[in-house]
Amino acid sequence: MVRDSEVRISWGKEFQSLGAALEKALLINRENITHSMTPVRNIPLPLTAPSLWKLGSTEGMRREGCNCLVRAGSVQHSRVAHRAGNRSTLREHITGHMATRCCCLLVLLVTLGTCDGLHGRDLAHHGASMFADLTPREMHDVRDYLHGQPELGLTASQDKTLKKNSILLMELHLPRKHEALRALDRGQAKPTRQARVIVQFANQAEPNITEYIVSPLPVPTSYTRKTFKGDKPIKFESRPITMAEYSHINDILEKITAKAHNLLFESTGGFSFNNCTNRCLTFTDIAPRGLESGERRTWIMLQKFVEGYFIHPVGFEVLVNHKDLDPERWTVEKVWYNSQYFDTVEELVERYEKGTLKKVKLPDHDDEDLYSTYIPRGHSNMRTDIHGPKLVEPQGPRYHIDGNFVEYAGWSFAFRVRSSAGLQIFDLRFNGERIAYEVSLQEAIAFYSGDTPAAMQTKYIDAGWAMGTVDYELAPGIDCPEIATFRDLHHYYDTDKPVLFKNALCVFEMTTGMPLRRHFNSNFQGGYNFYGGLENHVLVVRTTSTVYNYDYIWDFLFYQNGVMESRVSATGYIHATFFTPNGLQYGSKVYNYVLGNLHTHLIHYKVDLDIAGRENSFESMNLKYVNFTNPWSHKYSIVQSKLVKTQHQKERSAAFRFDKKFPRYVHFYNPNEKNKWGHQRGYRIQYNSHANSVLPRGWREENGISWSRYQLAVTRHKDSESTSSSIYTQNDPWEPVVSFEDFIRNNENITNQDLVAWVTVGFLHVPHSEDIPNTATPGNSVGFFLRPFNFFDEDPSLASRSTVIVRPDTEGKPKVQRWTPEVIGHCVTDKPFFYNGTYPGV
Numbered sequence: 001m002v003r004d005s006e007v008r009i010s011w012g013k014e015f016q017s018l019g020a021a022l023e024k025a026l027l028i029n030r031e032n033i034t035h036s037m038t039p040v041r042n043i044p045l046p047l048t049a050p051s052l053w054k055l056g057s058t059e060g061m062r063r064e065g066c067n068c069l070v071r072a073g074s075v076q077h078s079r080v081a082h083r084a085g086n087r088s089t090l091r092e093h094i095t096g097h098m099a100t101r102c103c104c105l106l107v108l109l110v111t112l113g114t115c116d117g118l119h120g121r122d123l124a125h126h127g128a129s130m131f132a133d134l135t136p137r138e139m140h141d142v143r144d145y146l147h148g149q150p151e152l153g154l155t156a157s158q159d160k161t162l163k164k165n166s167i168l169l170m171e172l173h174l175p176r177k178h179e180a181l182r183a184l185d186r187g188q189a190k191p192t193r194q195a196r197v198i199v200q201f202a203n204q205a206e207p208n209i210t211e212y213i214v215s216p217l218p219v220p221t222s223y224t225r226k227t228f229k230g231d232k233p234i235k236f237e238s239r240p241i242t243m244a245e246y247s248h249i250n251d252i253l254e255k256i257t258a259k260a261h262n263l264l265f266e267s268t269g270g271f272s273f274n275n276c277t278n279r280c281l282t283f284t285d286i287a288p289r290g291l292e293s294g295e296r297r298t299w300i301m302l303q304k305f306v307e308g309y310f311i312h313p314v315g316f317e318v319l320v321n322h323k324d325l326d327p328e329r330w331t332v333e334k335v336w337y338n339s340q341y342f343d344t345v346e347e348l349v350e351r352y353e354k355g356t357l358k359k360v361k362l363p364d365h366d367d368e369d370l371y372s373t374y375i376p377r378g379h380s381n382m383r384t385d386i387h388g389p390k391l392v393e394p395q396g397p398r399y400h401i402d403g404n405f406v407e408y409a410g411w412s413f414a415f416r417v418r419s420s421a422g423l424q425i426f427d428l429r430f431n432g433e434r435i436a437y438e439v440s441l442q443e444a445i446a447f448y449s450g451d452t453p454a455a456m457q458t459k460y461i462d463a464g465w466a467m468g469t470v471d472y473e474l475a476p477g478i479d480c481p482e483i484a485t486f487r488d489l490h491h492y493y494d495t496d497k498p499v500l501f502k503n504a505l506c507v508f509e510m511t512t513g514m515p516l517r518r519h520f521n522s523n524f525q526g527g528y529n530f531y532g533g534l535e536n537h538v539l540v541v542r543t544t545s546t547v548y549n550y551d552y553i554w555d556f557l558f559y560q561n562g563v564m565e566s567r568v569s570a571t572g573y574i575h576a577t578f579f580t581p582n583g584l585q586y587g588s589k590v591y592n593y594v595l596g597n598l599h600t601h602l603i604h605y606k607v608d609l610d611i612a613g614r615e616n617s618f619e620s621m622n623l624k625y626v627n628f629t630n631p632w633s634h635k636y637s638i639v640q641s642k643l644v645k646t647q648h649q650k651e652r653s654a655a656f657r658f659d660k661k662f663p664r665y666v667h668f669y670n671p672n673e674k675n676k677w678g679h680q681r682g683y684r685i686q687y688n689s690h691a692n693s694v695l696p697r698g699w700r701e702e703n704g705i706s707w708s709r710y711q712l713a714v715t716r717h718k719d720s721e722s723t724s725s726s727i728y729t730q731n732d733p734w735e736p737v738v739s740f741e742d743f744i745r746n747n748e749n750i751t752n753q754d755l756v757a758w759v760t761v762g763f764l765h766v767p768h769s770e771d772i773p774n775t776a777t778p779g780n781s782v783g784f785f786l787r788p789f790n791f792f793d794e795d796p797s798l799a800s801r802s803t804v805i806v807r808p809d810t811e812g813k814p815k816v817q818r819w820t821p822e823v824i825g826h827c828v829t830d831k832p833f834f835y836n837g838t839y840p841g842v
Helices: 004-032 049-055 058-064 074-084 087-111 117-131 136-147 177-186 243-259 261-268 345-354 453-457 581-586 700-709 741-745
Strands: 165-173 194-201 208-215 222-226 281-285 297-304 313-321 331-337 340-342 400-402 405-408 411-418 422-430 433-448 459-461 485-493 499-522 528-547 550-559 564-572 576-578 587-591 594-597 599-609 617-629 637-648 665-674 680-688 710-716 755-765 781-789 804-808 814-818
Touching: 117 177, 117 405, 117 411, 117 422, 136 165, 136 194, 136 208, 136 485, 165 208, 165 411, 177 433, 243 261, 243 281, 243 297, 243 313, 243 345, 261 313, 261 345, 297 453, 313 453, 331 345, 331 453, 340 345, 405 528, 411 499, 411 528, 422 528, 422 550, 433 550, 433 564, 433 700, 433 781, 459 700, 564 599, 564 755, 581 587, 581 594, 599 700, 599 781, 665 755, 665 781, 680 755, 700 710, 700 755, 710 741, 755 781
Parallel strands: 313 576
Antiparallel strands: 165 194, 165 485, 194 208, 208 222, 281 297, 297 313, 313 331, 331 340, 400 405, 405 411, 411 422, 422 433, 433 459, 433 599, 485 499, 499 528, 528 550, 528 804, 550 564, 564 781, 576 594, 587 594, 599 755, 617 637, 617 665, 665 680, 680 781, 710 755, 804 814
């Protein structure tokens, strides 16, 4: 009887020889791949015998549809012979099966990749963990390691003193792209996992902010300083506000409001900041904190601390200088009360008591006034005894999630939520081919106008508030469908241990209620020849950022026809200030003493495209009219549109300013790859945006958001240009450590290069009474699409078996043709609504 080891050894030697020969042939002919053939980038080179065995496996060939004449029962027959002890039969079957596999492998090499989808999927799955956010264990280990380094002198972040060395933020440090691609495309070892750690060194003569790269994870043994492009220093004053600093801001506000207690009590109808019960005041702090680099002084406005306090300003604002690390040395520089400025609180109080200023007297606060609450009011014409439509999965989900790796309808990708900025996806593939290496949120800003000092100073740059860490719990059935798959997230920001954000990300498939495509083919005699249609299902990955008053809903959507959409929807409370008559130039009155201030939202994305490979080019397309003699009636002329393409060869040429006309099409393509019809395979970016610039070029704070000058900018990929903004920009936009303008200043060649598209979308918001209590999402959603443009030979959604075709039979009765069963399952979940709302440390 033949032993398993003998079979393996015999097979291994013969197959290894074959593998070596095929590997050599493949390497020799790699450069001679014709454009019409499928790329082989998902096949690791050099190929080894085991990898060839995997690629040529019977199941792999059968699954990928290769025309390899392998009998389905050959392996089973061999196993039967083995068990029966028939050595000659076993050898015969092995020889035949081996020959068949050799044939399959030759077919594989000739077709260059038509059977590599399964292998490419394995590589994508293998590499996804490179992009996974730090685990709580990794966070604990990094913290313990750094706290164990005596030269750093780290202490607890939650200690109230400001003169301390402490960790501010910890998140994954991404590997270099070429290192990641070796794992994703060649199956090589994944790069070492590393953490990016921001440390505040305040307990020393010259305080500073330093970033470190800590590795390897999960058991770190070293840390090195991380620098920004050009080795720009991080000013200590540019650091984000921490809870410790907020506690001292609260303390100084207690002192300020104690001096102005009678003024505030009388002006607000019984509200106070100190020793209050149900008539309390709270505050909102404004950024940036100053007017030039190196400052740290903040306008703070008081509000009634009721539900929806964001829209309850009381007309009292104060400018506090809190640059010194000793809070006892903080000072009040200005006070604003009812459109009047004062140099000190004492001056204001003195004049108030003497009656020599314009006083504020707000209407008596009515607890029954539902103005800023979600409590329903008004007449409803909707029935409340029955539920509205629900999204259901009659037979369960059709997508697959493993850790941070997602697969759906030909799509695969890895996701993460970067603590400093938010949602990102990596290694985006369709049918095994990479479309983009990275699509990621970079920054969100809201620049305001107004009549009060707080309003005119408000220029929110949300990564400065660690936008990615405020992705709170999602409510099933409201924020995401009940059927969604929810995932927890963990962040380490201004804390001493990881914080758990329960159910902060969701993934779900939904129907759009709109067909992906359809056609009714009339016979023009009261009947039809056929009807064809395909329902439109889409996968959604969603998270949110509640950056204080505003809620951003971040979506990535994946369609069956190779289209990906990135979308942000704005909701939450408006940023409102105290109403003054002059304020009507800057917004709308939304309550008897409240102005909704106009502002512009801009969102910035990084789109690192790899269209059929890394060697991409970029062109724009426009139309122009042409006038020529009608060839079939010469006394007439024809006027029609003609396509005009512009090849952009330099970065400056591909940077489109907001004050210039934007091209009709922007197209990224691989000049070395063509589809069946001879077109260069490409994708286009299509905008859904109403954005415009927020400040004149080079005007003070605008220097920190130089990306906002451009609707689109295209650059060559550089690991040193990984992000277009930073958490320091909010408090120092005047001399930012990351300047996007530096990315295009050298004006590099972008022809046949690894390209990155930097996309800006947004909208102007002039608040109105319907924004009370909250801004609603309809009409407040913007984003962009990645749409295939000659990337495929035809619409790839033809692979969907959800198509329905109806034809009349010989008797004229409808004959329905479909490829999926008519299965009806349960309709709605039997789980009751549940919402926890907490985010504890772990």
